Amino acid sequence: MRTFPHGIHPDDAKILTAGKPVRRFPFAPYYVVHLAQNAGTPARSIVQAGQQVRRGQVIALPDGFVSVPVHAPVTGLVKLVGNSLDSNGNPTPSIVIIPDPASCQDVEVSSSVNVDELTPEQIVQAIRDMGMVGLGGAAFPTHVKLSPPKGKSIQAIILNGAECEPYLTSDHRVMLEQSANIVLGAKLLLRAAKATDLVIAIEDNKPDAIAVMRKACENEANIRVEVFKTKYPQGAEKMLTKAMFGKEVPSGGIPADIGIMISNIATAAEIGRLLPVGMGLIERVVTITGDGIKKPGNYLIPIGTPLDFILSTLGTHGTPYKVIFGGPMMGKSVSFLESPVTKGTSGIVVLASRDEQERVIYPCIRCGACVNACPVHLIPARLGLMARKGEYDRMVSECNLMDCFECGCCSYVCPSNIPLVQQFRISKQIARERKASGKSNG
Amino acid sequence: MNSEIVIPAVLFMGGLGAFLAGVIAFANRKLAVVEDPRIDQVEQMLPGSNCGACGNPGCRAFAEALVGGTENPAKCTISSAGVKLQIASHLGVELGDTEKRVARLACAGGAHVARQRTRYTGMESCRAAALVAGGGKGCYWGCLGLKDCGVVCNFGAISFSENGLPSVDLDKCTACGDCVEICPKQLFSIQPVSRQLWVNCKNIEAGDAAEAECAVACIACGKCAMDASGGLVSMKNNLPVIDYALNDFATPSIIARCPTGAIIWINEKNQFETGQAAKRVIRTKALPIG
Numbered sequence: 001m002r003t004f005p006h007g008i009h010p011d012d013a014k015i016l017t018a019g020k021p022v023r024r025f026p027f028a029p030y031y032v033v034h035l036a037q038n039a040g041t042p043a044r045s046i047v048q049a050g051q052q053v054r055r056g057q058v059i060a061l062p063d064g065f066v067s068v069p070v071h072a073p074v075t076g077l078v079k080l081v082g083n084s085l086d087s088n089g090n091p092t093p094s095i096v097i098i099p100d101p102a103s104c105q106d107v108e109v110s111s112s113v114n115v116d117e118l119t120p121e122q123i124v125q126a127i128r129d130m131g132m133v134g135l136g137g138a139a140f141p142t143h144v145k146l147s148p149p150k151g152k153s154i155q156a157i158i159l160n161g162a163e164c165e166p167y168l169t170s171d172h173r174v175m176l177e178q179s180a181n182i183v184l185g186a187k188l189l190l191r192a193a194k195a196t197d198l199v200i201a202i203e204d205n206k207p208d209a210i211a212v213m214r215k216a217c218e219n220e221a222n223i224r225v226e227v228f229k230t231k232y233p234q235g236a237e238k239m240l241t242k243a244m245f246g247k248e249v250p251s252g253g254i255p256a257d258i259g260i261m262i263s264n265i266a267t268a269a270e271i272g273r274l275l276p277v278g279m280g281l282i283e284r285v286v287t288i289t290g291d292g293i294k295k296p297g298n299y300l301i302p303i304g305t306p307l308d309f310i311l312s313t314l315g316t317h318g319t320p321y322k323v324i325f326g327g328p329m330m331g332k333s334v335s336f337l338e339s340p341v342t343k344g345t346s347g348i349v350v351l352a353s354r355d356e357q358e359r360v361i362y363p364c365i366r367c368g369a370c371v372n373a374c375p376v377h378l379i380p381a382r383l384g385l386m387a388r389k390g391e392y393d394r395m396v397s398e399c400n401l402m403d404c405f406e407c408g409c410c411s412y413v414c415p416s417n418i419p420l421v422q423q424f425r426i427s428k429q430i431a432r433e434r435k436a437s438g439k440s441n442g
Numbered sequence: 443m444n445s446e447i448v449i450p451a452v453l454f455m456g457g458l459g460a461f462l463a464g465v466i467a468f469a470n471r472k473l474a475v476v477e478d479p480r481i482d483q484v485e486q487m488l489p490g491s492n493c494g495a496c497g498n499p500g501c502r503a504f505a506e507a508l509v510g511g512t513e514n515p516a517k518c519t520i521s522s523a524g525v526k527l528q529i530a531s532h533l534g535v536e537l538g539d540t541e542k543r544v545a546r547l548a549c550a551g552g553a554h555v556a557r558q559r560t561r562y563t564g565m566e567s568c569r570a571a572a573l574v575a576g577g578g579k580g581c582y583w584g585c586l587g588l589k590d591c592g593v594v595c596n597f598g599a600i601s602f603s604e605n606g607l608p609s610v611d612l613d614k615c616t617a618c619g620d621c622v623e624i625c626p627k628q629l630f631s632i633q634p635v636s637r638q639l640w641v642n643c644k645n646i647e648a649g650d651a652a653e654a655e656c657a658v659a660c661i662a663c664g665k666c667a668m669d670a671s672g673g674l675v676s677m678k679n680n681l682p683v684i685d686y687a688l689n690d691f692a693t694p695s696i697i698a699r700c701p702t703g704a705i706i707w708i709n710e711k712n713q714f715e716t717g718q719a720a721k722r723v724i725r726t727k728a729l730p731i732g
Binding site: 087088089090091332333334335336390419422423425426429430433434 | 559560564565567569570573574575576577578579580582594623624626646647
């Protein structure tokens with residue numbers, strides 16, 4: 001079976017929500033729509049406070065190439081165009097909308113598009129106009145991926161349905177319920193990228209999704225389903241490329257360097273669902289799970305729904321110990337519960353109690369467990385020692401620190417509980433700051 | 443012993459040794475690099491901590507610059523006044539005058555005045571906390587109190603109050619800038635000690651929004667800017683900005699009406715004086731989390 005060397009096998013806890021069909025989430029009393037939802041330049045608001053907006057209407061325009069528009073998630077009144085807090089407590093530009101209680105919240109579909117007649121450039125433009133970003137978590141604008149730099153072209157596309165993060169099941173449910181949308185989205189992506197080969201990558205812990213997707217693309221010549229071994233981080237783009245084509249993405253490079261584009265499966269599903277009807281991305285499937293939530297499940301949630309409304313609607317067992325946007329391995333703890341769901345939120349994990357014992361950090365015993373776990377073949381033990389000494393320049397120049405994509409395998413396996421990935425994130429941040437200020441001597 | 447073997451061997455090895463010795467002797471004459479012996483002498487006098495505060499990559503480079511005449515001895519922030527005089531007289535140069543500079547923190551929000559919204563239990567490091575969830579402090583810009591600056595300081599110049607706020611020992615601080623680099627909230631900066639008027643806050647919120655998170659936050663009332671003469675203090679981004687080119691006009695009276703004590707006067711003993719109108723902070727224990 002296809003896989004990559006190294007990696008780990010954490011308890012995936014997907015049983016909590018894997019069997020729960022996607023349900024629509026109730027409307028919140030207010031919505032906070034961040035303008036900086038995509039990686040790259042934030043969008044620019046084109047509405048004012050006091051203005052009525054319609055669900056699906058464009059409320060912010062892209063500002064630059066690596067930027068996408070933002071659409072109103074609800075029909076209602078714009079209350080504020082200004083700063084509101086993100087999950088870190090950092091004020092970020094956003095639009096606050098109060099939904100109109102009398103509205104039926106239908107999206108007025110203005111135009112239906114004949115998808116068969118679109119040229120590749122028109123498809124890329126349509127994908128940009130719908131505000132589409134990678135729905136796996138990084139929220140990188142899809143139209144940028146579809147426009148590789150000059151001299152490079154995309155030969156193959158991998159649709160990432162591996163979903164290797166523990167707890168998350170949103171992609172799994174989307175594959176089960178929206179296989180037709182995925183196939184349509186896949187065909188559009190193939191035409192937009194002018195590629196001829198598209199692989200739908202699924203881990204073998206989702207046999208039902210594999211069966212459904214195989215059936216859905218029976219008659220498609222260029223689309224095939226490939227089964228991958230269940231292993232974390234199988235869904236990382238470099239790991240998928242290696243497992244699928246046996247080729248490695250060059251150090252410091254992107255998959256486009258070797259002619260491959262990787263997109264989340266939910267991105268393809270939304271493209272297939274929204275592009276033919278000319279709608280924008282206003283809601284997404286989010287897995288809300290964890291032992292701290294009373295009604296775990298997969299929900300179709302409008303973008304901008306505040307987290308505290310989600311928690312109070314679904315009920316929590318006491319005060320949650322920790323709330324994570326994304327999965328437990330690579331997700332981000334939330335310190336401000338007023339922060340909203342964004343385009344990149346694939347899951348919300350609510351933990352009721354501390355799921356780990358008070359961890360004492362012991363010295364490194366040179367067991368090599370981290371070396372065996374690191375999927376990009378770094379030496380975390382050595383990097384950890386250098387990080388403690390503050391030798392950030394050497395970490396970059398001698399040990400390829402920048403190839404670390406912070407999957408957390410090293411910290412997960414370390415028997416001495418050394419916070420390796422945490423140190424690497426700090427080291428990468430300082431190394432980047434030094435490079436930006438020109439102080440690096442490494 | 444067989445002299446037919448021994449004698450040619452001794453002759454050959456001896457000849458080879460003599461030839462190589464000749465090459466080395468020649469190289470020593472012809473390829474010698476003449477180095478000013480004073481560089482070594484001056485380097486001996488310097489502290490050897492390679493802190494970089496003088497702007498050179500280490501003490502050796504500074505010694506070379508001193509001998510070359512491009513720097514003056516006063517630039518070294520660690521050596522005592524006596525040693526600097528000794529270097530100056532040894533090289534026969536002016537001592538030069540460089541004002542003492544120290545690291546200054548722009549936050550007064552210890553745990554007793556600033557609200558902590560969420561409990562952070564991860565790796566004990568401000569950088570780590572800031573990366574995970576901004577640190578969980580109510581004020582996004584404030585000091586997280588997890589002691590990264592104290593760990594990184596090579597001179598033991600940073601100590602912490604019981605509420606987690608770092609304070610800088612002026613005598614030990616060499617202005618090397620390590621704390622400036624490590625602080626994830628960019629609260630440290632290197633400042634000449636003559637800059638006694640100091641804005642001790644980085645919160646860009648205004649009014650109640652700022653004060654709700656921290657009792658000593660700047661609420662952007664602008665009184666200090668009104669009381670300062672001729673453009674010394676201006677309000678930018680809800681914070682007073684001091685134009686230190688006009689530092690001569692700075693007086694303690696500028697801070698007198700500050701309601702929270704966010705703008706302070708640092709006196710000669712390195713004590714932080716707040717104005718008369720500033721509310722008094724009576725609480726000493728940390729605020730409850732939440």
